[in-house]
Amino acid sequence: MTARVLVVDDLEPNVKLLEAKLRAEYFEVMTALSGQEAIDLAIEHQPDIVLLDVMMPGLDGFETCKILKANDETWHIPVVMVTALDQQADRVAGLQAGADDFLTKPVQDIALFARVRSLTRFKQMTDELRHRHAAGARMGVLSKADLSAFDEKQATILVVTDEDSIPAIDQGSEHMPKHISVVYENDARMALEAIRRGEPDLVFIDLGMESYDPLRLCSGIRAFDTTRMAPILAIASKDETRQLVRALDLGVSDYLMTPIDAQELAARVRTQIRRMRYLEQLRASFDQTMEMAIIDQLTGLYNRRFLSNQGTRLIEEAHTTEEPLAALMVDIDHFKMVNDTYGHDAGDLVLKEVSARLTTSVRGSDLACRTGGEEFAILMPRTPKESAHDIADRVLRAVNSVTVKLSDGQTLDVTVSIGVASLDRSDNLATILKRADEALYRAKQNGRNQVIDEAA
Amino acid sequence: MTARVLVVDDLEPNVKLLEAKLRAEYFEVMTALSGQEAIDLAIEHQPDIVLLDVMMPGLDGFETCKILKANDETWHIPVVMVTALDQQADRVAGLQAGADDFLTKPVQDIALFARVRSLTRFKQMTDELRHRHAAGARMGVLSKADLSAFDEKQATILVVTDEDSIPAIDQGSEHMPKHISVVYENDARMALEAIRRGEPDLVFIDLGMESYDPLRLCSGIRAFDTTRMAPILAIASKDETRQLVRALDLGVSDYLMTPIDAQELAARVRTQIRRMRYLEQLRASFDQTMEMAIIDQLTGLYNRRFLSNQGTRLIEEAHTTEEPLAALMVDIDHFKMVNDTYGHDAGDLVLKEVSARLTTSVRGSDLACRTGGEEFAILMPRTPKESAHDIADRVLRAVNSVTVKLSDGQTLDVTVSIGVASLDRSDNLATILKRADEALYRAKQNGRNQVIDEAA
Missing domain, CATH: 3.40.50.2300 (Response regulator)
Incomplete structure (x- = not known):
């Protein structure tokens, strides 16, 4: 195991001594003669650990440590304060400044290598996750x-x-x-x-x-x-x-x-x-990131991406086990009118309410997704053709019993139209959803607020 | 450093010898007397490394290694084959079976600890990422x-x-x-x-x-x-x-x-x-997962989640630097009719074409997002009020020059309506987008295919 160590001391002989010890054990060493130099080097070269002398003119060790720990680019680098043996007060001040550990002068080899190895081990084990996390934070996906x-x-x-x-x-x-x-x-x-x-x-x-x-x-x-x-x-x-x-x-x-x-x-x-x-x-x-990738933010239902992955898997499973599977396409009636008349906030509220009803009216093993604006798909494994229509009716009634209360006190009654299709031997995800979608289209043409089965 | 080692040999004295050596160095040891037992233990207890004797009755070392390397739950565990000194052929067969390394009998301490430490180090360094990846694969977000x-x-x-x-x-x-x-x-x-x-x-x-x-x-x-x-x-x-x-x-x-x-x-x-x-x-x-969390799958534009994170940041920046910022809300005209008349595939095609035009008609520093079904938001930093309307006009013309060619050879002309708002001192993301949205609504009421500025 090795690591890059930044040694900071205003006295050159002290720097040289630690550098020699560390290099003999194949550590890579950088050196700085002042707190400011240490901060610049730490930002630019990202060492694995900093050995920091307390007593320095200008920025002392405590101040330097505080600045390193407050900087987004250096806070994760462990800092070991090098103090005089009898200075208990220095230790307390160092810990308050955010130091991770201490070494007392004259520095013993055992203590030096034990501290350096132990602190860098944790850093190196978490570096992979930390790098990915930082990328996520830059994209605004993850919080700092x-x-x-x-x-x-x-x-x-x-x-x-x-x-x-x-x-x-x-x-x-x-x-x-x-x-x-x-x-x-x-x-x-x-x-x-x-x-x-x-x-x-x-x-x-x-x-x-x-x-x-x-x-x-x-x-x-x-x-x-x-x-x-x-x-x-x-x-x-x-x-x-x-x-x-x-x-x-x-x-x-x-x-x-x-x-x-x-x-x-x-x-x-x-x-x-x-x-x-x-x-x-x-x-x-x-x-959480992975969840974001498969969950629709507004409604909490699965998104289209998850439908295409998991849905394909469910259909392959149904083909293998020769068990039935039913698909529903659900669309909110007159949704555009809601948006145009009452605004987007009202529209969002309707989407959330409908989604909540969909979730509670299907089984845990069913897959309910928001596929687009006001459209939803539900895949139901182990559901025979005969009961698919009844389940769709139940979903329809569950949603249609919703009265959405808007922020200004007005209330809205919501209805949906549903198209139903059942798995054929030759089906894949796209074909079964297409037939359910065609049935949905006919439900719309037929006056909305109803369930229509796929064409025989 | 330590690790959990599975020692596999049909001869108990061989097992005991390796176990004693490893335990003296504080490794945790499991033992198996047959290939099948080794496979069961590896699946159940997930050791960090397997030391596998070649010559065993029943499943020999090669077969056992092949099975471990073919199993989703054990393929990542390094396997070291323990072979007789003069059996060059065994090495080749072991490598073909997927073994990661070899030790020759009688096993030398240096070689034993070097191999075990080196192979488990890599495994432990990647375990964190591998665990997260496996979770992603189970969710269907990441591929195996x-x-x-x-x-x-x-x-x-x-x-x-x-x-x-x-x-x-x-x-x-x-x-x-x-x-x-x-x-x-x-x-x-x-x-x-x-x-x-x-x-x-x-x-x-x-x-x-x-x-x-x-x-x-x-x-x-x-x-x-x-x-x-x-x-x-x-x-x-x-x-x-x-x-x-x-x-x-x-x-x-x-x-x-x-x-x-x-x-x-x-x-x-x-x-x-x-x-x-x-x-x-x-x-x-x-x-890729993080990208999925901020990119709209269909159009490749940023999604609503990214708009709320990054958009908030852009607006804070504009307030700090006192530079202007403009917001556009864009909505495809008669999109529902496209979907209902030509089907969802045609609708998707229109969304993609419009998105492509939006992307090419704004600057790299502008933020173009799909906020919902057929609606888009564009935030433009450093864009003064006077030029915002002109830019919106340019976007309108860019999109309106699109003729979408459907799979059946039919063509569709697409138009959009755009609402424009400029950053006020008291604005946050929600308020500026709301004014742009109100302007968009008036553009729609006014006959569509036009740019309307926020009310003075």
Whole structure:
């Protein structure tokens, strides 16, 4: 694994030292000697991670971090603040500026590579989704991500440990928002099941556990698709460094050293939960995009695109199983007059009301689509010729019982005309819909508000 | 990094040995003692990789591999065949059955972990996209992936080496399909640039290179978003094992040992190119889905959804820059009559022709959308009130010059009516479109085929 690292420090020897360490491990390194240079480089070259010194003349590390985190093009890049060992206040300020992690000077190799690998791993795993999402946002299909929006949501932390409770964590909860609740589990197998069921939003694993190998628990979580990205925070004491390195290697998201600092705890929890919610949002966005591609926005019915895909499938299925299938074409009567007399808002209201009635008057296995302006198609699998007409009558009555109430208080009675066709052996989607459409045309010619079967 | 590994062998001691090795490195292991059991487990538990013994009673390894690769639920899981050392014929048969890689008995640790890590890394990186894609395929929005469909496409291999040519590769091309061409590059920096420009489909890196550190070249490719997933094949001699392990650690996709076996070469090339094309297809599918969400399928114009997102943005921009903006509402005259008299196919043809004329008669920066059945909206940024009417006239003439030729040879003359409105300080998208729509209504009342401005 490798990554592009941006090293920022106003002192050239510090920059050179980190650069040498990173390049020896085959990382690609960029360097900047000031906050402003760092921001310009980050925007232009999009590194995978930024190592940012706190003390710099001009823009200091905190200011630089704030600007990076507020910029649409750089907010997703993890920032590690490099602080002096004894500056606890710097850590708090860094977290408030949006930093993802810390390294203390002099920088230890283990900590350096552990932090860099762990932070870039998450970034690289989500880059694919993030790129697609950004494209969607540019097109206006998807909304932009906003990490801080997740902070107010209820979340649960599962702490897996042999102890009954870890006081520092309970104590830490003073600094944590009230909507985060902490649950303890002593049995690692039960914990794994709860995690697979998606119960906790964040898992703490005590590396001091003896009742079960804590590393086995980490790999057990990371080995499954569904929990591969679940946030895990390891809790380690100073003499558990070896296990910690192995845990980070297995993909643990972050760690806390004991004694646990309450403010650091709260900040790391917030970061991990934000990331998880962000990933969930990315995933949901794509499902939503796909839905947009097949759903008619105004009425919520399936659109013509879905009719041609899914309808073709239904008809092939009916041919294979030799089961009957019926098609209805439905058209709202005098719809143009509604639009012209009462305006488009009234027209839209009528379309929505009719669609709602169509949806409730067919079965879940039937396919109801809006095919054009005021026209709808319904495909009904396993529906014999004899009952198709009756079902169409039922649809007609369901719609015709609608009285649409306009915003100015006027009411409109709506009727529809329906054409019915049943599947022939030689039919494809186009031919059966055409016959239903011809029947619909005759229903219109015949005075509207009626059901007509296809010509015998 | 960890993964779930399915180990398949009819001899229990062999299974136990591999299981112990893998578990010691914190992999999760499932085991099967027959081909059929392996298939059932793979379908039910979806492992990240299958290690498959060739010689088994009943279904042998080749048959098992074929079945896994033909099943919709398991084709994407990498299969490593475990063969006897001297059985070259087994390798060829395994590749023909669709195996992704080989291990020879007795299995060496280095080779085992290198193969497992490298194959599961690619799978895990693409799992997110693949899951979303599968959801799209179930909805009928996206088509199913078909890896073998990529085999016939032209592809280029870039070989980075100090040599002028590597005879085995040229020689190997006898076994490779004719559409694959091989290009040599001695300068690693030039190679990196070519790779970043996306020129080669597959990169070979000679680990014996001395003019540039071949590992640095690997990390230089892997460190960039755009080339992170680019397929790289390392070429290593027996005494370059240490570099090879490091190269696999840096994310090289696969390797060939010298002397290079021609058939193995051809098979590995095919596998890598298939994977790359598959990833490209996944990426393209998502872009396509997003396009579907904003494009009207019939006419190719933007849809109402895009109008509300992008139109709102354009209007905000116009308010900010205090530049003018004009809106047109366009409606096809007597469209219902066309549909009723000539049928829906004729109606669709008219919609397409009119849309094509609208597209060509506005600027690239204008936003032309189909908002409903036969109605269109056009937003024109930086268009002053004085010229809006003239532009609308031009659009009217462009459309009215259309003669639509129906499939039965009849011709139809089409006209439109247009309402014009210009941006007021207090306008939002809805209010400006409403005024344009009211103007359109008056154009209709006034006898159609004309442009009317909003009421003064």
